[in-house]
Amino acid sequence: MSPRSRRAWVLALTSIASLMVSLDTLIVTVALSTIRTDLGATLEELEWTVNAYNLSLAVLLMTGSALGDRFGRRRMFATGLVVFTIASAACALAPGVGWLIAARIAQGAGAALLMPLALAILSAAYPPERRGQALGIFMGVTGLSVVGGPVLGGAITEGVSWEWIFWLNVPLGLLVLPFVLTRIDESHGTDTGLDFPGLALATTAAFGLVWGLVRGNSAGWGSAEVVTALLLGAVLLAAFVAWERRAREPMLPLGFFRSRAFSAGNAAGFLLIASLFGTLFLIAQFLQTGLGHTPLEAGLRLVPWTGCLMVVAPIAGALVDRFGERPFLVGGLVLQAAGFGWLALVAEPGVSYAQLVPPLIVSGIGISMAIPATQNSVVSSVPAHMIGKGAGANSMLRELGGVFGIAVLVAVFAGWGGYGSPREFTDGFVAALAGAVVLALAGAAAGLLLPARPAAGRTPDAEDAPVPVATR
Incomplete structure (x- = not known):
C-alpha cells in the first residue's frame, strides 16, 4: 500500500473513531428531557x-x-474501540439512571483510549505542512456528529426509544475494528512510563472540583459538603502539579507549558469547549421545554448551528496552515461570544425560530474557525516524538473544559431558573448564555498570547520551545 493510501486510511479510521466518541457526547443532549421523564x-x-x-x-x-x-x-x-462498544451496549440496557451513569463512566474510559491516540496517529502520519488540512478534515468528519448527533438523537428518541442512541455504536464498532487492525501501522512513543500517582491525583482533583460545582445549588454554596469538595479539589490539583514537576516520566510534562503556543492554545481550547458544551447541554432542552418542540424538531433546529463545523472547519484548517492560528482562534472565539450574546437577547418563550437562526450561525462559524486552530497550535508546538503526550494533554484539557462548562453554566441556570414553566426555564437559559459569553471572551483573550506566525513547518524556537520532561 502506498504512503498516500496508508495516510488516507489513517485519516478515515481516526475520523470515524472521533465521530463515535463525539456522537455520544452530543446525541444524548436531545434525549435528556426524555431520559428525565422515563427514568425520573x-x-x-x-x-x-x-x-x-x-x-x-x-x-x-x-x-x-x-x-x-x-x-x-x-x-x-x-482496545479502546472494544471497550467503548461494550459500554455502549451497557448504556442501552440501563434499567435506571444509576446504571446509566456507571455505564457512561465505562464509555468514557474507552473513549480515553480512542481520542488521544486518534489525534497522535493522525498527526504522526502527516508532515507539518499538511497537518492542518488533515486536522481540518478530521474535525469536519467529527462535525458530522455535531450535525447528525442532535438530529439522529431526536429521531431515535422520538421514533424508537432513547436506548437506541447507544445501540447505534455496536454495529459501527464491530465494522471498524478489523480495518483498524489491518490498515493502521503499529507505532510506539519514546516515553513508555505510566504515571499512576499523577493519574490518581488528577482524577480525584477533577472529581472534587466538579462535585462541588454540581452540588452547589442544591446543597448550598456555603455548605460543608461543597466547600470541602472544592477545597479538596484545589489542594489535590496543587499536589498534582507538584508531583508532575518531579516525576521521572510525568503524565503531563509541565515543561510543555513554557511554549506560548502550547499554553495559549490549550487555555483557549479549554474555555472554547467550556462555553460550547455548557450551552449545548441547555439549548436542546430550551427548544423542547421552553418552546415546546419534540426531540426530532429540536435536533433539526440545531442544524444551522452544528452544520457550520462540517463546512467551515476544513476550510479554516487549510487557512491555518497558511496564515497561522492566532487570527482564527481569536476571531472565532469573538464570533462565538457574539452569537451567544445575540441568542440571549432574543430568547424568550414563544420566540420564532427565524430569530434564532442568525445567532446560531454566527456562533457556529466562530466555533468552527477556532477548533482546528487550537489543535494545530498544540500539536505543532511539541517535539515530533512527544506528539502523543501533546495530543493527550490537549484532549484532556478540552474535555475538562466541557465538564467545567457544563457544571458552571448549569449552576448559573439553576440559580436563575428551573423546569417549572417555559418562562422559568428561559430565564435560567438566558443567564447561562451570559456565562457562555464570558467564557468565550476569556478564551479569545488567551488566544491573543499565541505567537503571530504561520503554523506550517514551525519548529519551536528558543523562547517558545517546551522542555520535554522534568527530572528529579
Whole structure:
C-alpha cells in the first residue's frame, strides 16, 4: 500500500473513531428531557449522565496516551474501540439512571483510549505542512456528529426509544475494528512510563472540583459538603502539579507549558469547549421545554448551528496552515461570544425560530474557525516524538473544559431558573448564555498570547520551545 493510501486510511479510521466518541457526547443532549421523564432523573442526575462520560474521558486521556506509547498505539486504539462498544451496549440496557451513569463512566474510559491516540496517529502520519488540512478534515468528519448527533438523537428518541442512541455504536464498532487492525501501522512513543500517582491525583482533583460545582445549588454554596469538595479539589490539583514537576516520566510534562503556543492554545481550547458544551447541554432542552418542540424538531433546529463545523472547519484548517492560528482562534472565539450574546437577547418563550437562526450561525462559524486552530497550535508546538503526550494533554484539557462548562453554566441556570414553566426555564437559559459569553471572551483573550506566525513547518524556537520532561 502506498504512503498516500496508508495516510488516507489513517485519516478515515481516526475520523470515524472521533465521530463515535463525539456522537455520544452530543446525541444524548436531545434525549435528556426524555431520559428525565422515563427514568425520573433530577437536573443533577442529568448533569452526571453527561459529565460522568466527559470526566472519565478527561482524566484518563493522558493514561490512554501513555498506554499507546508503551504498548502500541494501534493496539490500544483497538482496545479502546472494544471497550467503548461494550459500554455502549451497557448504556442501552440501563434499567435506571444509576446504571446509566456507571455505564457512561465505562464509555468514557474507552473513549480515553480512542481520542488521544486518534489525534497522535493522525498527526504522526502527516508532515507539518499538511497537518492542518488533515486536522481540518478530521474535525469536519467529527462535525458530522455535531450535525447528525442532535438530529439522529431526536429521531431515535422520538421514533424508537432513547436506548437506541447507544445501540447505534455496536454495529459501527464491530465494522471498524478489523480495518483498524489491518490498515493502521503499529507505532510506539519514546516515553513508555505510566504515571499512576499523577493519574490518581488528577482524577480525584477533577472529581472534587466538579462535585462541588454540581452540588452547589442544591446543597448550598456555603455548605460543608461543597466547600470541602472544592477545597479538596484545589489542594489535590496543587499536589498534582507538584508531583508532575518531579516525576521521572510525568503524565503531563509541565515543561510543555513554557511554549506560548502550547499554553495559549490549550487555555483557549479549554474555555472554547467550556462555553460550547455548557450551552449545548441547555439549548436542546430550551427548544423542547421552553418552546415546546419534540426531540426530532429540536435536533433539526440545531442544524444551522452544528452544520457550520462540517463546512467551515476544513476550510479554516487549510487557512491555518497558511496564515497561522492566532487570527482564527481569536476571531472565532469573538464570533462565538457574539452569537451567544445575540441568542440571549432574543430568547424568550414563544420566540420564532427565524430569530434564532442568525445567532446560531454566527456562533457556529466562530466555533468552527477556532477548533482546528487550537489543535494545530498544540500539536505543532511539541517535539515530533512527544506528539502523543501533546495530543493527550490537549484532549484532556478540552474535555475538562466541557465538564467545567457544563457544571458552571448549569449552576448559573439553576440559580436563575428551573423546569417549572417555559418562562422559568428561559430565564435560567438566558443567564447561562451570559456565562457562555464570558467564557468565550476569556478564551479569545488567551488566544491573543499565541505567537503571530504561520503554523506550517514551525519548529519551536528558543523562547517558545517546551522542555520535554522534568527530572528529579
